[in-house]
Amino acid sequence: MLAKSVLTHINKLQQKKYRKQYEQFLVEGIKGVEDGLRSGQVEMVILEGSKRDESAYALLQKMAYKRQVEVQFCGRQDIGHIKTTQTFPGVLGICRMENAALDEVLGGTLICLDGIKDPGNLGTIIRTADWFGFQNILLSGDCVDPYNDKVVRSTMGSIFHVRICKSEDFVHDLKILKNEGYTLSSFVMDGQPFEKIRINKRQAFFFGSESHGVSEAVENLMDKRYTISGNGNAESLNVAISSAIVMHTLFTQSK
Template sequence: MITSVQNNLVKKMKKLHMAKERKKQSQFLLEGTHLVETAVASGWPIEMLLVSDDYALTGDLASLPYEVISDNVLEHLSVTKTPQGIIALANMKEMDFPRESTRVLVCDGVQDPGNLGTIIRTADAAGFDAVIYGKGSADLYNDKTVRSTQGSLFHIPVIQADLLEKLPELKSAGFHVWGAALQESVIYNEAEKTEKLAIIVGNEGAGIREEILEMADTIVKIPIYGQAESLNVAIAAGILMYEAKK
C-alpha cells in the first residue's frame, strides 16, 4: 500500500492537476467509478489505477495495473468532496475527425471548463459527429471539463484546431456553417438546414470572434422572451444542436 504523499508516483499524479504538466506528460487524471469504467469500456488508454483499500475492482477494471493507496493519499489526489476510492492515470490521445461527419459543433473561446464539458456531453446526446474547439477555449483535460462531460469525452471525437484553418476545410468539404450571434441574424428554427452542418458558438462574454463569424454562411439567434440578457453558451449550443438534428 502507498501511504505517503511523497511517493514518486503520487507526486507525479498530483502534478497533473496543472495544465502545463498534463501537456508535458500527455496524461491526465480520471476520478470516480463512472468516468473510469466509461473510459475503459471505450478503449481509452489507461496506464494504471490507484484504489483505496476497500475498493473492489471488478469487470474490465480488474485487468488493469493498480496500486492500493491509503485514505490520506486518496484525499491528497482527489478534487471531489467525497472521493469514490478510484483514480486513473490516463494517457491523452489524438482524435481524428470522422470522415463521414454531417453534424459538427465548433467552440470559439469557450473558457469555462464546465461549459465546454457540458457542450461535449450535449453533442454526444444530440448525436453530433464531433466537437472542435479552438484558441482560448478551456483545457479539455481540466478535471472540471472531464467531469462535466460525464464520460462523453470517450464517446465522441473532440478535436483542438486552429479555427481559421479548420472552418475553411469544413466549408470545402460541403459544410454549411451557422454562427450564433445577434447581428444580421435569423431565428434559429427558420435557418436553412443542409445535409452537412457546422454550428459555431462563442465566448461566454464576447461571443464569436469577428474573423470567425465572417466565415459563417448563416447567422442564427435564439430569441429571449423573458428579461434575461442572454443564454448560457452550453444551453444555447444544446438548443441549436437539437434543432440541427430535426
C-alpha cells in the first residue's frame, strides 16, 4: 500500500498547476516508463504489487534499480486513486519535466504550434516529429499543456525524445527566430504548393488550430505561405495529419 503522501502527490500531478509547481508529470505503461528511465527523467516508479513477479514488470524493476530510481508498490485499493486511464496498466512513473529554453531548440528545422488545444493532436504531432527526426518543438502559451496525461499517452514515449519549449511570449520569440535567420512559414488555402519547397537549414513551420489556423499576430510575421495540395472535397485537414505530411515531405527531400 502506498503512503498517503505519495498518493496525494500523484493526485496533485494530475492538475496542471501542480505539475508546474513541482516540475513533474506522470507517465503510465511499460513502454512510457521504460523510455522515461532511459532518458533519466523518471524519479519514482509505482508498480502494482500483484504484477511484480511478471517478467516484463520484473525487468522494469531491474531497470529502475540499475538507475537508482526508487520503486514503490501499490495495492488494488490504491489504483483507483492514482490511475489516469480507465484501466491501470500496472505501472506509473513520476517524471521530471525538461522544459527547453528558446536557445535550446534553435539550430535546425523547428516545428511551431500555435493554439493547439486538443491533447490527442498535440501528442500525435510530438510522436510524428520524433519519428521523422525533428527534435525541436516550439509551443505558444495557449497550447494545451504538453505534460497533460492525454498528451503524454498520445506521444507513446516520444515526450522523452524531443525538446519542447513552451513560449511565454510567442510573438516576441518569433521575432528572435527571424533575427537568428529563420524563415517562418505557415499553411493556408491559397499559398505556394508545398511540394515545391526549397530546403534550407533554418526553417520554422507553423501549424494552428483547425478552426482558426495561426493567430493574426503570428500570420503577420510569416515569410512564406504554403498549401498542401489535394483533390477532394474536404474543407480542411486535421492539424496532426497536415503536420505529418509536411514532416514527411521535409524528411524525404533532405535525404
